Amino acid sequence: MTTKPRPNRAQQQTLRAFLKQYSQSASGLLKLSISLGTFNALLMIASCYLLANAVHQVMFEQANLQAVSPLLWPLAGLILVRALLVALSERVSNLAALKIKNVMRNTLLEKLSKLGPAYSEQKGHGATLNTLHNGVEALHQYYANYIPSVAYSALIPFVILVVIFPTDYKAGLIFLLTAPLIPFFMILVGHKAEQLNQERWQQLAVLGNYFFDRLQGLTQLKLFNATKRELNSISQISDDYRGATMGVLKVAFLSSFALEFLATISVALVAVIIGFRLFFGTLDFATGFVVLLLAPEFYLPLRQMGTHYHAKLEGISAAADMVEIINHSEADEHTGTSPLPLPLKDIKLTALSYHYPETNEGVTDINLTLPNTGLIAFVGESGSGKSTLFDCLLGFHHHANHAISINGQPLSDTALSDWHAQLAWIPQHATLFYRSVADNLRLAKPDACQDELIEAASKAGALEFINALPHGFDTLLGEQGEGLSGGQKQRIALARAFLKDAPVLLLDEPTAHLDSQTEQLINQAICEYAKNHLVLVIAHRLNTVKHADTLYVMQQGSIVESGRYKQLVNDAGLFAKLVSRGEAHA
Numbered sequence: 001m002t003t004k005p006r007p008n009r010a011q012q013q014t015l016r017a018f019l020k021q022y023s024q025s026a027s028g029l030l031k032l033s034i035s036l037g038t039f040n041a042l043l044m045i046a047s048c049y050l051l052a053n054a055v056h057q058v059m060f061e062q063a064n065l066q067a068v069s070p071l072l073w074p075l076a077g078l079i080l081v082r083a084l085l086v087a088l089s090e091r092v093s094n095l096a097a098l099k100i101k102n103v104m105r106n107t108l109l110e111k112l113s114k115l116g117p118a119y120s121e122q123k124g125h126g127a128t129l130n131t132l133h134n135g136v137e138a139l140h141q142y143y144a145n146y147i148p149s150v151a152y153s154a155l156i157p158f159v160i161l162v163v164i165f166p167t168d169y170k171a172g173l174i175f176l177l178t179a180p181l182i183p184f185f186m187i188l189v190g191h192k193a194e195q196l197n198q199e200r201w202q203q204l205a206v207l208g209n210y211f212f213d214r215l216q217g218l219t220q221l222k223l224f225n226a227t228k229r230e231l232n233s234i235s236q237i238s239d240d241y242r243g244a245t246m247g248v249l250k251v252a253f254l255s256s257f258a259l260e261f262l263a264t265i266s267v268a269l270v271a272v273i274i275g276f277r278l279f280f281g282t283l284d285f286a287t288g289f290v291v292l293l294l295a296p297e298f299y300l301p302l303r304q305m306g307t308h309y310h311a312k313l314e315g316i317s318a319a320a321d322m323v324e325i326i327n328h329s330e331a332d333e334h335t336g337t338s339p340l341p342l343p344l345k346d347i348k349l350t351a352l353s354y355h356y357p358e359t360n361e362g363v364t365d366i367n368l369t370l371p372n373t374g375l376i377a378f379v380g381e382s383g384s385g386k387s388t389l390f391d392c393l394l395g396f397h398h399h400a401n402h403a404i405s406i407n408g409q410p411l412s413d414t415a416l417s418d419w420h421a422q423l424a425w426i427p428q429h430a431t432l433f434y435r436s437v438a439d440n441l442r443l444a445k446p447d448a449c450q451d452e453l454i455e456a457a458s459k460a461g462a463l464e465f466i467n468a469l470p471h472g473f474d475t476l477l478g479e480q481g482e483g484l485s486g487g488q489k490q491r492i493a494l495a496r497a498f499l500k501d502a503p504v505l506l507l508d509e510p511t512a513h514l515d516s517q518t519e520q521l522i523n524q525a526i527c528e529y530a531k532n533h534l535v536l537v538i539a540h541r542l543n544t545v546k547h548a549d550t551l552y553v554m555q556q557g558s559i560v561e562s563g564r565y566k567q568l569v570n571d572a573g574l575f576a577k578l579v580s581r582g583e584a585h586a
């Protein structure tokens, strides 16, 4: 695996700006949490004074319990209030982190949907999922712990210094001189730790992609008897990830140990000096004891910042992937916002070309005018560009949007949501979700009543088998429609499309998984739908194309023939050849 270079200064600034920008969405909660924590520190100082005075009175003024109870009761009260403040402050900072993560996830999802499916295909679904899930989760510790700890490490030692200096300036000086050692050491180990964190994060993305891919193709792997080989590769990648994680942990443990050591030495130094001064009588006991009590509290926020430092490094590594998504070339993003003039009259494709950057293949110079009703079929050999043309029509390849106009308005200027509202799309492998059959159908029309569901299912030839399911329309489907056959999944997807009743229906091989009786039924339903809607179909079966009002024959990314079935067969061109070969492609 090639490791990404460490972000340069400008990139690091961008990452910090990104993390700061999102903290704004919960800045009120973060400020509240920090204020509660700081107030807790003030109460801690007060309780140190109360305790020191109580001990002083008992030891040097022979005071009994009753005499010191005016000090002990408030001390007990302070301990209770402090415990409440700590719990409250942690709860508020966790709430802030949850809010920020929510905003972040929504922004990322919105951006990914703007970029279209091409982005996650290119980047890898596993890696994208890793960023959306683990990446956003990794920022929890950053916002809930690291950010408050940075504030405390500046505020609390400052407050303690302000209190200590008038009491005993010599102890104040010791605090002041030893305090910078901890942040200095953190910066020292920071560079190495940051690089290791980044490596670990990249390994996790590779592992995510690998698992996603292999899980999807598990059946094929089993059939090709390749599971063992793949398991070996997975264990190799997991080992790399384990190695990277151990590297990070090693640095984290070492730095924690060093930070604790520094803090302990500093406290010991203060204690020794106080001890000598008490011994020589240059300091009274109460003051010395207060300083001793405050010494660990002075270093505590700095130590805690050190402990949470790895949360910052992990957050920065995770944020790098998010920034990459959010800042992904604006040119790849659809920016049109104009409402679509309705009702739909025509769709025009003018010199539409789209080539995949990786292969330079795709579609070239497509000119078409599509009516608002009728059945239009696209045929052609595998790889001739049918799916790419459909993806362009769906608005997935934003670079091609200017070449598509709907009712005279370029798609590039149009709000994609408006266009998508006019479309229903059934790909070769339609997606069904881990929900009930009814909920899967209602994706297309959330307020559809039961009768509408039944009507759509019946049109798609799905009613009979849905009714035979254990709980009919309320049967919970597994992930990706688990528990249904390929043909049944396809029919549910078709019912969903019928339910949407969108003006344009796009289908890829609608009858591929069906028996001939169901195929006939569905073809009838599609022809019926095409009477007052536009149905665009990638057809591999003769039965579908025979009824088409117009057939477009594609070859190497271009449309080479068009017409009705009979006419094209008589023309004895490419279509006729495909028919004579008996291929479903024509």
Ligand SMILES: Nc1ncnc2c1ncn2[C@@H]1O[C@H](COP(=O)(O)OP(=O)(O)OP(=O)(O)O)[C@@H](O)[C@H]1O
Binding pocket: 121, 356, 357, 358, 359, 360, 361, 362, 380, 381, 382, 383, 384, 385, 386, 387, 388, 389
């Ligand atoms: N994601 C991609 N990245 C790079 N090249 C691609 C990609 N998808 C398709 N292509 C290439 O673009 C060309 C058109 O492919 P497309 O999938 O549109 O053909 P098709 O007619 O739909 O094929 P099929 O009938 O097999 O689905 C092919 O040469 C293919 O190799």
